[in-house]
Amino acid sequence: MAGEMQIDTPIRAETGAEAGPRGPGCSLRHFACEQNLLSRPDGSASFLQGDTSVLAGVYGPAEVKVSKEIFNKATLEVLLRPKTGLPGVAEKSRERLIRNTCEAVVLGALHPRTSITVVLQVVSDAGSLLACCLNAACMALVDAGVPMRALFCGVTCALDSDGNLVLDPTLKQEKEARAVLTFALDSVERKLLMSTTKGLYSNAELQQCLAAAQAASQHVFHFYRESLQRRYSKS
Amino acid sequence: MKETPLSNCERRFLLRAIEEKKRLDGRQTYDYRNIKISFGTDYGCCIVELGKTRVLGQVSCELVSPKLNRATEGILFFNLELSQMAAPAFEPGRQSDLLVKLNRLLERCLRNSKCIDTESLCVVAGEKVWQIRVDLHLLNHDGNIIDAASIAAIVALCHFRRPDVSVQGDEVTLYTPEERDPVPLSIHHMPICVSFAFFQQGTYLLVDPNEREERVMDGLLVIAMNKHREICTIQSSGGIMLLKDQVLRCSKIAGVKVAEITELIQKALENDQKVRKEGGKFGFAESIANQRITAFKMEKAPVDTSDVGEKAEEIIAEAEPPSEVSVSNPVLWTPGTAQIGEGIENSWGDLEDSEKEDEDEGGSDEAIILDNVKMDTGVDISNIGSQDAPIVLSDSEEEEMIILEPDKSPKKIRTQTIGVKQEKAASKKPMKKRKKKRAVN
Numbered sequence: 001m002a003g004e005m006q007i008d009t010p011i012r013a014e015t016g017a018e019a020g021p022r023g024p025g026c027s028l029r030h031f032a033c034e035q036n037l038l039s040r041p042d043g044s045a046s047f048l049q050g051d052t053s054v055l056a057g058v059y060g061p062a063e064v065k066v067s068k069e070i071f072n073k074a075t076l077e078v079l080l081r082p083k084t085g086l087p088g089v090a091e092k093s094r095e096r097l098i099r100n101t102c103e104a105v106v107l108g109a110l111h112p113r114t115s116i117t118v119v120l121q122v123v124s125d126a127g128s129l130l131a132c133c134l135n136a137a138c139m140a141l142v143d144a145g146v147p148m149r150a151l152f153c154g155v156t157c158a159l160d161s162d163g164n165l166v167l168d169p170t171l172k173q174e175k176e177a178r179a180v181l182t183f184a185l186d187s188v189e190r191k192l193l194m195s196t197t198k199g200l201y202s203n204a205e206l207q208q209c210l211a212a213a214q215a216a217s218q219h220v221f222h223f224y225r226e227s228l229q230r231r232y233s234k235s
Numbered sequence: 236m237k238e239t240p241l242s243n244c245e246r247r248f249l250l251r252a253i254e255e256k257k258r259l260d261g262r263q264t265y266d267y268r269n270i271k272i273s274f275g276t277d278y279g280c281c282i283v284e285l286g287k288t289r290v291l292g293q294v295s296c297e298l299v300s301p302k303l304n305r306a307t308e309g310i311l312f313f314n315l316e317l318s319q320m321a322a323p324a325f326e327p328g329r330q331s332d333l334l335v336k337l338n339r340l341l342e343r344c345l346r347n348s349k350c351i352d353t354e355s356l357c358v359v360a361g362e363k364v365w366q367i368r369v370d371l372h373l374l375n376h377d378g379n380i381i382d383a384a385s386i387a388a389i390v391a392l393c394h395f396r397r398p399d400v401s402v403q404g405d406e407v408t409l410y411t412p413e414e415r416d417p418v419p420l421s422i423h424h425m426p427i428c429v430s431f432a433f434f435q436q437g438t439y440l441l442v443d444p445n446e447r448e449e450r451v452m453d454g455l456l457v458i459a460m461n462k463h464r465e466i467c468t469i470q471s472s473g474g475i476m477l478l479k480d481q482v483l484r485c486s487k488i489a490g491v492k493v494a495e496i497t498e499l500i501q502k503a504l505e506n507d508q509k510v511r512k513e514g515g516k517f518g519f520a521e522s523i524a525n526q527r528i529t530a531f532k533m534e535k536a537p538v539d540t541s542d543v544g545e546k547a548e549e550i551i552a553e554a555e556p557p558s559e560v561s562v563s564n565p566v567l568w569t570p571g572t573a574q575i576g577e578g579i580e581n582s583w584g585d586l587e588d589s590e591k592e593d594e595d596e597g598g599s600d601e602a603i604i605l606d607n608v609k610m611d612t613g614v615d616i617s618n619i620g621s622q623d624a625p626i627v628l629s630d631s632e633e634e635e636m637i638i639l640e641p642d643k644s645p646k647k648i649r650t651q652t653i654g655v656k657q658e659k660a661a662s663k664k665p666m667k668k669r670k671k672k673r674a675v676n
Contacts, residue, residue, distance in 0.1 A: 026540040032520050034530040038375040039287045040322050048520045050535075051276045055291075055374060057320035062236050079327055081318055083280075084295045084370045115236070119320035121372060123282075123291060123519060124275045167538055207547030212540045219536045227531030 026167040026212060028219055033135075033227050035143045041119070043144025047136035049168060051126035054133050056140035060116030068115065073108035077117045080133065083125070094130055098137055101154075101184040101194040107147040116146055127170040128156035130182045130196070135220065142228065151187040153220040155213040156180065159201055165208060167216050181206070183213040187221045190214050236323035241450050249451045253439050259447065260286075265488055267443045270496065272390055272503040273522035278417065279395030282519070283387040286445065287377035290384050292391035293370045296398075298409070301357070301364040309356020310366040313341045315384055321376040337381055340470060341371075344385055344426050344459040348467035351392065352421040358400055358407060365397060367420065378445035381457055385428040390500055394507070395420055426467040427496050429489040431456040437475050442488060456482070458489040462497040 029050030038044035041057035061074055068075045078099040080091045102118065118137050122129065134154030141148060158169035158177035166173050174180055179199030186193055192210070201209070252259065262268070268286030275281065279294030301308060315338050317325040325331070345351070356365040369391060371384050396417030399410045432444035432452040441448060449455075454473030460466050466486065471477060510517045523530045566574045 027535050027537040030520070030533060030535045032523055032530070032532040034523050034527065036529045038289065038320065039377055040375050041320060044320075046519075046523070048523075051518055051520075053275070053519050055320070057374075059236060059319075059323050062323065079319060081316070081320075081372065083291075083293050083372075084368065117236075117319065117323075119318060121291065121318060121320060121374060124277060124280060126276065165540060165543065167540070204547050204551060207550045208543045211543045211546040211550075212538070215540060215543070216538045219533075219538060223531070223533045223536075226533070230531050231529055233528070 026165060026216075028168045028216060029170075031220075031223050033139055033223070035139055035227075035231060041140075041144070043140045043142070043146070045136050045139035045143055046123070047132055047139055049128055049132045049135070050170065051124055052128055052132045053123040054129070054136040055121045055123050056133075056136035057119045057121075058117065058137075058140045058144040058146065059119075060144065060146060061111035061114035062117070064113060064115035069113050070108075072112050074106070074111040074113075075115045076103050076106060076108060077115060078102065078120070078137070079117070080120045081122065083122045094133065097130065097184075097194055097196055098133055101134060101152055102137060102141070104193050105148045105150050105152050105186060106141065107149055110147050125171065127172070127174050128154075128168050128182075130154060131156040131168070134184050139224070139227075142224075149188070151221065151224055152184050152193055153187070153217050153224070154182060154184050155216045155220065156182045157209040157212055159199070159205055159209070163205070165212055167212055179205070181209045181213075183210060185214060185217045187217075187224075190217060238322070238324035241447075245447075246451050249447060250434065253434050253441065253448075253451075258441065260445065262443075264440065265442045265492075267492060267495075268445070270386065270499055272386075272500065273519060274394060274503075274507045274517065276518035279391050281387060281390045281394055282374075282522075283383050283390060285379060285383040285386070285443070287375055288379060288383045289374040290380070290387040291372040291374055292384075292387035293372075294391045294395040295368050295370070296395075297366045297368070298358065298363050298400075298407075299366045300362060301360075306361040307357045307364075308353040309364045311346045311351055311353060312366060312368045313338060313345065313371070313388065314369065315341055315371040315373070315380075317373050317376075317380075321373040325373075325376075336472070337384065340381055340428070340457060340468065341384060341388060343468045343470075344428055345369075345388055345392075348424075348426045348459065348461075350389070350422060350424050350426050350461075350467075352423060355421045359402060363407060367392075367395075367397075376446060378447070378449045379430050379443050381428050382430050382443065385426070385459065386496060386500065389422075389425045389427065390503070392420060393422060393425070393500070393504055424461040424463065424465070425497055425500065426459045426461050427493045428457050428459045428468075429492045431458070431485050431488075433473070433475050433477070437477055437481060440481070440485070442492065456485055458486055460486070460489045460493045462494050464490045464493075 030048075032048040033045060035045045036043070037046055038055075038057055041059055042062075043058040044056060046053065046055045064075050068077075076099055078095045080095045080098070081087060082091055098118070098120070106116065108116070118140065120133050120137060122133075131154030134152065138152050142151070156168060156174075157180070158166040158173050159179040159181075160166060160173070160176060161178050166177070169177060169180070177199065179197065179201040181195065181197045181201070183192060184194035185191065197206075249259070256264065258264075260268070268288075269284070271284040273282050273284075277293075279292075281292050283290050283292065299310065302310065315334065317331070317334050319325050319327050351367070356367065358364060369388050371387055373380055373384070396419050398412065399415040399418050401408045401410070430443060432441045432448055433439070433454040433456065434441070434452055436453055441452075444452060444455075452473065454471065454475030454477075456477065457468070457470045457472075458466060459468040469482075507517060520532070523532070525532065563576060568574065
């Protein structure tokens with residue numbers, strides 16, 4: 001207990017407003033996840049990366065509108081709701097990226113003519129929002145028991161003007177960055193499911209970011225595993 | 236997705252339970268469910284949980300020009316959204332009757348009761364005022380949305396801080412949070428809605444109905460009140476006739492409940508402020524209960540990225556260099572047109588060419604077949620050793636023509652480009668061969 005307290009104190013200064021930089025080395029912010037916190041959806045999860053927080057709810061496999069029905073697989077829908085105002089083009093674009101990622105891993109063929117709806121609500125945005133959305137969606141899909149061929153996670157990398165690589169950047173770091181790259185990786189082969197980038201970067205930098213994202217994904221999947229182990233433990 | 240209908244059995248069961256003064260969740264008639272208020276890291280962000288009903292509130296502000304008829308008043312805007320996350324029956328982007336009713340009630344409860352001093356939101360009369368926008372998102376619907384939403388709205392407004400501004404002459408300066416501490420809104424009082432559900436034409440009454448109870452209720456009475464026992468709004472819906480005594484009794488109950496809730500809100504706000512002042516941990520991460528089995532936290536994890544550079548170099552070294560794409564220089568045919576690369580030559584306006592193409596297309600199918608045959612037969616012929624065979628092939632004019640001019644260039648091109656069609660040709664080959672042999676014999 002005493003040991004825990006000691007670890008706690010230095011971190012305390014950095015959380016909250018999260019103003020200070022996280023040192024030169026790459027690190028992920030603190031993660032937190034709570035599953036099954038909403039009663040109405042079939043699966044739900046709230047995922048926090050630092051101060052970025054996203055709430056996800058999943059309905060499905062459920063009845064589908066005739067107009068959206070696909071005869072040989074499930075219809076996957078992703079809705080992303082911003083915190084203020086109405087969803088715009090930016091949200092639509094993110095929805096599409098998340099949907100394409102989910103479609104790559106969800107075994108929709110097992111539930112033909114049904115709908116799987118993923119609703120994401122941004123609770124607070126403090127950088128790496130898309131990565132957090134992806135992680136929340138994955139945990140909610142797991143909670144809903146939707147069959148998937150692999151888990152997936154999102155990792156955001158930022159390259160600052162000096163060419164330094166920052167993993168899981170904060171909003172401030174994202175704004176100052178020369179390029180921001182977000183990847184979705186699967187848990188089985190660590191292969192790329194989705195990538196979206198902004199800004200200028202070289203071929204070598206892309207590969208570096210990808211390698212860093214793969215290294216970071218180990219931690220995220222480890223986090224998934226531990227949180228699920230805790231959930232299904234007996235005590 | 237459609238709402239699952241409530242079966243008659245369930246309906247009867249619920250009503251019988253209410254008649255016996257019992258509620259499914261074990262509450263008494265006048266009990267509220269547990270209220271939990273948690274704050275986000277930003278100012279003006281909160282989540283209110285009323286039992287399982289959950290509402291996210293966020294306040295934002297913007298400098299706008301005021302309405303013409305109210306030049307010195309700031310603008311307050313409320314927007315409650317029923318997200319599909321809350322219940323499967325809520326459709327995104329649709330203004331349902333329920334949504335309109337709830338939004339209107341919120342406006343009446345908070346804007347029309349003048350709980351926010353809108354005059355203090357004026358920066359330059361007639362030119363610049365603050366527009367305060369309150370976004371409320373229903374995250375989980377388990378009944379009594381309006382109470383949860385009204386609590387979330389007032390809590391978010393109390394928690395919110397707007398940037399400080401100063402006016403010097405005509406110049407308006409907006410200060411960032413680093414330059415000057417943001418200022419809170421001036422709030423006169425805190426109106427809170429309390430809902431009463433009536434059953435059996437008003438015989439039975441329940442405070443804070445949950446979703447199941449809302450489905451079997453006959454009518455709903457919502458009273459918005461502040462802690463000074465001043466009624467801000469009252470609304471009865473569902474078409475039940477209430478007696479004067481009933482309304483009075485409800486307002487008395489509302490007074491007690493509002494006092495309790497106001498105290499809770501103030502405690503939550505003070506607590507958050509204290510934590511922020513002391514520089515402790517705050518935000519939603521702290522509101523996740525650690526002992527819950529469904530929750531898990533991980534402190535920040537260092538990621539070893541020292542080998543990233545080498546890995547990237549390896550991958551790049553291993554990867555085959557992209558094949559050199561030779562791009563020819565742009566060719567300018569006529570002013571206003573240009574061509575890069577080796578495409579098919581433009582044949583627009585070239586009448587003769589296009590006509591020829593048409594002809595080719597018409598007979599192309601057979602042409603391929605025969606070209607193939609020709610090649611095959613050529614071998615056959617040499618095997619057999621007779622030289623004059625081609626002349627006697629078949630009766631079709633076209634076929635003959637092809638045999639006589641086997642090297643005609645456009646047809647060769649076609650056989651190469653339309654590879655799929657060669658399959659067809661292959662299937663027809665044997666028959667043709669037989670024909671050929673017969674001819675030789």
